[in-house]
Amino acid sequence: MRGIYIHIPFCRQKCNYCDFCSYPSLLARQDEYCEALCREAESCFSHGIKIDTIYFGGGTPSLFSVQNLSRVLHALSKSFDISVNAEITLEANPCTVTDQTAQLYRSVGFNRISLGAQSFVDSELKALGRLHTRRDTETAFCALRKAGFENISLDLMYALPTQTIKSLDASVNRAIELSPEHISCYGLKIEEGTPFYDMLTSGRISEKSEDEYADMYDYISHTLPEAGYSQYELSNFSKKVFESRHNLKYWTAGEYIGLGAAAASYYKGKRYTHSSDFDEYISSFKNSEFCTLSADEMMSEFMFLSLRLTSIGASKAEFEQRFARSIEDVFADAVSKHLKLGTILDMGDRYVLAPKAYFISNSVLCDFV
Helix, strand or coil: CEEEEEEECECCCCCCCCCCCCECCCHHHHHHHHHHHHHHHHHCHHHCCEEEEEEEEECCHHHCCHHHHHHHHHHHHHHCEEEEEEEEEEEECHHHCCHHHHHHHHHHCCCEEEEEEECCCHHHHHHHCCCCCHHHHHHHHHHHHHCCCCCEEEEEEECCCCCCHHHHHHHHHHHHHHCCCEEEEEECCCCCCCHHHHHHHCCCCCCCCHHHHHHHHHHHHHHHHHCCCEEEECCEEECCCCCCHHHHHHHCCCCEEEECCCCEEEECCEEEEECCCHHHHHHCCCCEEEEECCHHHHHHHHHHHHCCECCCCEEHHHHHHHHCCCHHHHCHHHHHHHHHHCCEEECCCEEEECHHHCCCHHHHHHHHC
């Protein structure tokens, strides 16, 4: 089974940390964009591809009208063989969710919502450039529950410029009180070209030190599991059976098809990425960059991604089935090094990242690239 990712690039304003493909000034052209998405979906008809996850990301997908969301889902249903139990996710900004829209999301086929809370501290939300408040998130969450959503994810951020352990504690514990099925926690990375980058270089804000970053990650990694959320991936926590099925495709090197501006696909050993230019996508969604991954690249990617999964890790049998070689043969030096350091563990049928290495995971994973 494959997954489908739909990129909806509209937003009301760029957040101060955002370097994703989004267009704050083009929402009025969403009907044009919807037409292009439907044409692209229809172009896949001959493939007969079986699909069990669909993910609408952005941008702010919940700014797309429900009518257009429904049109895209209908186009997908005509072009792909979609499982009756498919996980169908919509990313939503809290200030766009009302009782009415929540009901409509359910009626057109969504069964999972990823709500971009980011923080439950209003001063932090303002500093991030978010348009919503703590109350907006709480109201949106209640509206989604009222509409019958039984699979809700909350996004939280940590290592924000003004954040403290105390304020992080307030956000994490409010999220726990709401009791979503899934919580994602992402450390702030200030990227070039964002407002935060300009603030950083001009001295108006500062980044957290490595120790502060580590303390916040450690706090999250202990607090959420104690509240019943298993850390199944380095940045993701869930109640039992509520792991993100779509994102698991990325981490297990599964295949997925991306539709929309800047959307990426990985299919039959090739990676495709559409142009991020809005008009270029609309005029010809077929314009995209692609590359065929070598066997070495695919093996490295398998290790790099699967080791992010804290309990599943890198399956020795699956690696051998895919590549007709063993992990020990291909990555002998990296395996030997990290077993000695205790940063990876040999569980017999798989290698997993040791808990003490979660925060320094990049230094471990890079040795498999």
